[in-house]
Amino acid sequence: SQKIEQNSEALNIQEGKTATLTCNYTNYSPAYLQWYRQDPGRGPVFLLLIRENEKEKRKERLKVTFDTTLKQSLFHITASQPADSATYLCALGIGAGSYQLTFGKGTKLSVIP
């Protein structure tokens, strides 16, 4: 069956450290993968998109990797801050022309001062 798994429901890290979140999938062949941030009571906010032929993408303190052999994406936040505390969702885009995203359940990140 098709599954998207985000490594843990919750992750606590110390301020200033690098947070690493994992997204694993099975029985999908995504054309691209996205990461979103969701704060309580709000809709998800787009962060980064990485395509199947890309290995790594960066945006400020954020870095995403995409390994289609391992069927895994890693999402890194460097020099983490308490303001980074939120739930982070990965989403797969299936097929180059696909508009439909399939979301993981998310990882709740807490950055402790």
Next chain:
Amino acid sequence: GAGVSQSPSNKVTEKGKDVELRCDPISGHTALYWYRQSLGQGLEFLIYFQGNSAPDKSGLPSDRFSAERTGGSVSTLTIQRTQQEDSAVYLCASSLQPDSRTQYFGPGTRLTVL
């Protein structure tokens, strides 16, 4: 500029009643999506509208759910004869096609069926 807006923000209804949820997408965005987010679950795709094309209704969980999009802009999700398992946050998103796959989400409507 204005983002995606949804109304109401909260809706409490009794089992068996019909509800309508509204979504105003970002102006100029041709694609519109509805998702459902239940407690502890990921976002579940419900329906997709793109321009004047027939909508993709493949994610609707039952025939009690329907949606329409008038004039290529505002969309309404209707749930008839609500059940307790319909309780969830209903999220709307829009995107500018075909330039990007980025979806811009509204704040959601929290539906509680008593």
